[in-house]
């Protein structure tokens with residue numbers, strides 16, 4: 001819809017689409033930090049940088065190499081090796097640590113007008129940002145869908161938090177801690193403001209046709225803000241009723 005097919009090559013597009021399909025293959029329901037902390041087989045196999053993403057890519061390669069599954073079999077060997085390299089970049093790009101490492105450069109290129117489609121490195125960084133934009137895409141969906149996606153991710157995070165407590169004897173951080181589920185709206189605001197919004201804003205600067213995504217993020221942010229405010233006022237109400245109740249009982253004692 002944004003017309004990127006006019007700019008990207010067919011091989012790039014194919015790598016991005018297949019990358020999207022394969023980017024979470026054989027996911028374990030726990031994140032990279034958990035692989036590292038628990039010394040999981042995956043962390044031992046791939047190391048602690050982009051652990052899962054290396055596994056998702058290797059899993060994709062394994063499927064492609066199994067009998068009758070190589071959807072790229074008809075490509076020339078040059079296209080094939082280009083495609084596999086782009087596919088690897090695309091899948092590894094979905095590691096948020098790598099997104100943080102590269103986004104400043106991208107944001108600056110775009111805001112200062114230095115972005116150039118003819119520079120290989122600029123295209124690579126753009127494809128990476130596009131992968132992240134898709135991976136975080138639930139935040140750009142209509143509220144009801146977005147809310148449900150958040151609920152699913154949150155329940156997976158809580159299960160990881162349970163395992164951090166029981167297996168690793170650690171106290172999970174807020175987003176992984178089901179005892180702190182009331183903080184969800186606040187945490188969502190943090191997530192949107194620090195991770196999602198800057199990316200969609202920058203992509204809209206690069207291509208105005210992406211504006212509907214940004215508008216939708218803003219609507220969802222508004223909903224979380226509403227829930228956050230509701231929680232704050234109910235907290236204030238319960239703490240004031242608690243203190244008045246407390247003062248009554250003190251009076252009674254006196």
Ligand SMILES: [Zn+2]
Nearest residue numbers: 023024094135
């Ligand atoms: Zn994903």
